[in-house]
Amino acid sequence: QQQVKQSPQSLIVQKGGISIINCAYENTAFDYFPWYQQFPGKGPALLIAIRPDVSEKKEGRFTISFNKSAKQFSLHIMDSQPGDSATYFCAASIGAAGNKLTFGGGTRVLVKP
Amino acid sequence: GAVVSQHPSWVICKSGTSVKIECRSLDFQATTMFWYRQFPKQSLMLMATSNEGSKATYEQGVEKDKFLINHASLTLSTLTVTSAHPEDSSFYICSARPLQGASNQPQHFGDGTRLSIL
Numbered sequence: 001q002q003q004v005k006q007s008p009q010s011l012i013v014q015k016g017g018i019s020i021i022n023c024a025y026e027n028t029a030f031d032y033f034p035w036y037q038q039f040p041g042k043g044p045a046l047l048i049a050i051r052p053d054v055s056e057k058k059e060g061r062f063t064i065s066f067n068k069s070a071k072q073f074s075l076h077i078m079d080s081q082p083g084d085s086a087t088y089f090c091a092a093s094i095g096a097a098g099n100k101l102t103f104g105g106g107t108r109v110l111v112k113p
Numbered sequence: 114g115a116v117v118s119q120h121p122s123w124v125i126c127k128s129g130t131s132v133k134i135e136c137r138s139l140d141f142q143a144t145t146m147f148w149y150r151q152f153p154k155q156s157l158m159l160m161a162t163s164n165e166g167s168k169a170t171y172e173q174g175v176e177k178d179k180f181l182i183n184h185a186s187l188t189l190s191t192l193t194v195t196s197a198h199p200e201d202s203s204f205y206i207c208s209a210r211p212l213q214g215a216s217n218q219p220q221h222f223g224d225g226t227r228l229s230i231l
Contacts, residue, residue: 034219043117043206043222044157089156097219098145098210103156 003027004092006104014112019077021107023090026071030092032099035064035075038087038106047088048075049097080111114140117209119223127231128199134192134226136207142187143209147220148180151204163190187212197230204228 006023013019023033031052036044050057050064050073057064063076077084090104116139126132136146144165149157161171161182169182179201181193190209194201204227208220 036222041225041227043119043208043224045222046219049219096210097217100147100159100162101157101220103158106154106156108154 003102004090004104006090006107008107009105010108010110012110012112013080015080015082017080017111019080019084019109019111020074021088021090021109022072022074023092023104024070024072025092027092027094027102028071029094030102031095032093032097033064033066033073034091034093034097034101035062036089036091036103038089044089077109080109082111082113085109085111115211115221116140117207117221117223119205119207119226121226122224123227123229125229125231126197129196131193131195132197132228134194134205134207134228136190136192136209136223138188138209138211138221141209141221142212144187144212145210146184146190147208147210148182148190148192149206149208151206151225153204157206160192194228197228199230202228202230 034049035047038044048059048062061078066073091101093099118137120135146163148160160175161169163169163184165184171177184190206225208222211218
């Protein structure tokens, strides 16, 4: 059972464009939703995270939008740069930020110069 | 801050041997560490949760006798792949949950260990 579904699987965007990745979850007990960036051969690095008490969170060029009623959340990467080319994972957990994570399937983003 | 180091970063060994992977939190203490496995172009799958001073909790379908986990201190957890076979070849990643301020602290990930079994 895939509790966190992520789409698209891959994405190509031009430099300066907006990358949008979507995730949907099933377990209504989830209350912490982080996004991770992973480069080849490296571990994932936390980009930004949100809790259900807010509908949007922005940090630099990265924005999370959260829709509790639809059980969906998305990552927007504004002004995409070639250095943003990586695999992005959404995740979800229950309770404390460091609790067990359930990851989405991942989205490979390629930013063309 | 919040650095997690894995060693080795890459290991190649013969089928049937056992391989130990170390996960260290360098600048913080962690009562809980997690071990993930990631196959090429796939997501991270949680294998087990490692708790300092107690037995690890394994996810469904993960063989506890094959993947031995020891969390002997607040900064070190080890994963031993016993009698490794080619199908165990994968990218193994650990993460650590800081002890201090635990409710607000996310997991910090290591850079993974690429295991290749010949």
